[in-house]
Amino acid sequence: MLKRQQVLADFGDVALRSDDLDGVLNEACRLVGEALGTGRAKVLEIEHEEQSLWVRAGVGWSPGIVGHLRLPMSEHSSETFAIEAAKPVITQDIGKEERFDVPPFMKEAGVVALANVPIFLPGGRPYGLLQVDDVRPRDFDDEDTQFLRTYATILGPVIDRLLLARALRTTEERFRLTVEAALDYAILISDPEDRITDWLPGAAAVFGWTAEEAIGQPSAIIFTPEDRENGQDRWEVETARKEGVAPNVRWHLRKDGKRVFIEGSTRALRGPNGALLGFLKVGQDVTERRRSEERLRENAARLEVLVGELQHRSRNLLGVVASVASKTLGEDGAAAAYQARLKALSRAQGLLSEFGSDTADIGALVQAELAAHVEVKPPKVLVSGPEVHLTSRQVQNFTLALHELTTNAVKYGALRDGTGQLAINWEVSRSEKGRRLALTWIESGVHLEPGQVTRRGYGRDLIERGLSYALRGRTEYVLGADGVRCRIELPIT
């Protein structure tokens, strides 16, 4: 009896000193085998959601069993029986056992008598079993059974503590590895006075200071002199203190004086009672992205200036061409038609620049061309169609065609006077080949004067051949009984 109390006390010592679960379990087996004089004992751990048992520790067993053997945890096994019984189950002679099956490897090893002692973790969850085996028939008496119960009751909490410690170590290790590997992120922690207490490898990589150099310094060492002067460093921790978090998106200073652009935040760290423990600063070095964005912005701005300048120059040039023409050719007859065509081109150029891109809305082109000649309002003139943008190349050809239709209508057709009417409609259709624009120009109520019917001028040629030439358009131009009917179809993007 004294011997057994000695064993329990010895085991208590081992369990308190050790953090190694396997060491503790093996020692437990050694002590219990010794105390009961069997020289054999083992611990089986339940694995895989109670589907199997692993011989995790043991003494007195031949190699290949302890640490290796896994048994199915079947319904009729001695182990399942003992866990359900929730107390030590004694088998004096396994040859006569009828309550359950004993695993074959035990019989092969010559085991005759067996004590199956279930081990429960605090809370009652079964951990596994302590098995004490004897190769001789023996009766584990009441004293043995009570001793084993006590032993298993001590084992439960010990195992639980070691399992938790191991899980915690794994989590901590994983956390440390993660944070230390995050070299793209500068991570540092400062105390409530904003002095650096933790300087992780990412911070060293981004800012150039080593942990030894940085720890103890104020966090403000990574701020630019301008920001320090403006009190940006103090604003940031004050904001984090008051609101929990403050954005930190600005240029920072490296040890070597170079600047890095950081996108991140400063967070207040508070203990369970709300006391301020310090600040966590996490930021990503986005200097490269920032620089290329700045370059892109500069390029875009330069390009915009350049495009504006080019549009300005081309309109100016058209103005110069027009004035040279009027000086050279005068202002009547053919020269006047020439001037009007230049004017139409110039209007189209103006609309292109107005949209800030190299496209122009077809409705705006139609309105601008008509407005140069007549008052555009129903019932004389009807204009309708969706917003459709034409490319600069389409705009130029389309504008000239539109101009020819309009001047023709003003001279001879619906826009001259009287009862004439003009309807302009357009729509967009889709097919496998892409989008197509179809515009119809329909004049009605026009009294044609004889002799005009056969007229084939520059305008009609431009419409019938020019649009299909470069824009892959299809056009129909019919001089009907009461006015021009024209249909223009263009592929659009």
Place this chain on the structure above:
Amino acid sequence: MPDTGKLLVGRRILLVEDEYSIAVEMERWLIEAGAKVLGPVPSVEQAVELIGEEMVGLDGAVLDINLGEGETVYPVADRLNELGVPYLFTTGDMRIGGNPAHRERPRLAKPVLRAELITAIANLLHSQARTV
């Protein structure tokens, strides 16, 4: 204006120009100078197709460099180099890209006038005749 009347009689000239107004104008000038015009066509694709269909052979070509929406006429020039057909460029741009050999070719700045076009083509065909 120098007399460019019939400098190109019987000559077969390919004309590549994407602007319709300019294309028809040049076509008229070439025809009035006695040439037979192939085209005009506004794109590389159509130009290459025309060259392929042409059995008799070309005497020369007038190529607008910028065919709009990013397309340049250089593939046509390369094809003509292979066939040994002389050509000249018309352009609103001062830079010549593509094959370095293109930079050796005569170049007319837009707007191109009738007399300079006809004279330049006549010179082109003449120098080609000498070198052959």
